[in-house]
Amino acid sequence: MASVNKVILIGNLGRDPEMRSFPDGGSICNVTIATTRRWKARDSGEMQEETEWHRVVFRDRLAEIAGEYLKKGRPVYVEGRLKTRKWQDKDGKDTYTTEVVAEQMQLLGSREGMGGGDDGGFSRESSGGGASRPAARAPAPRQAPASKPASSFDDMDDDIPF
Numbered sequence: 001m002a003s004v005n006k007v008i009l010i011g012n013l014g015r016d017p018e019m020r021s022f023p024d025g026g027s028i029c030n031v032t033i034a035t036t037r038r039w040k041a042r043d044s045g046e047m048q049e050e051t052e053w054h055r056v057v058f059r060d061r062l063a064e065i066a067g068e069y070l071k072k073g074r075p076v077y078v079e080g081r082l083k084t085r086k087w088q089d090k091d092g093k094d095t096y097t098t099e100v101v102a103e104q105m106q107l108l109g110s111r112e113g114m115g116g117g118d119d120g121g122f123s124r125e126s127s128g129g130g131a132s133r134p135a136a137r138a139p140a141p142r143q144a145p146a147s148k149p150a151s152s153f154d155d156m157d158d159d160i161p162f
Helices: 060-069
Strands: 007-013 018-021 027-040 047-059 075-088 094-107 121-124 132-134
Touching: 007 047, 027 060, 047 060, 047 075, 060 094
Parallel strands: 047 094
Antiparallel strands: 007 027, 007 075, 018 027, 027 047, 075 094, 094 121, 121 132
16 A cells, blocks of 8 residues: 655744755755644634644755745745654663655745745755756636636637646
8 A cells, every 4th residue: 555745834934944064065954834723712712723833854955945045934835754863862862853854845925035036936856866946836727708608628728737
C-alpha cells in the first residue's frame, strides 16, 4: 500500500529566518511558522483561538530565497514533508524533534518591506539539485460572456494550461 507524507501550512513567521551555509556550498534556513485555529465554543458561544508553532527547514537554493525574502510576521504558504530527527543532548539523553522539510514556498501578502524582487512561488527541484523555479500558477478563470453562456465543451477555449 502506498503512503503519503505531505504537509501544507499557511501562517506567519514567528521570527526572522536563521541561515547557515556550509563549505560545500549548501545552505539551510530554519524558520518557525504560526498557524491559528479559531472556533466558537459550543457551551458559551465565545470565540476560541489556538496557535500552533511549526519548525520548517528550507535547503539549498530554496533556503537562500527564504533567507532573503522571509521576515518576522510575514505570511507564507509552505508545502513539504514531516521529518523527525534524533540526537543526544549534553547529558546523553535521546532528544527528538519533528520538523517540516519544505519543498515549495509561496510568499503571501503585499510586497511592502520586501526590498524588491519577484513576489512569486518557489520549489525545490525533485532531481535533488538545489535549484529553484517559480511555482506553477493556474491562470485566472475566464468568465463566459453574459450574452451567451457556455453550454458545451465546444464553446470552451482551447488554451488549457496542461
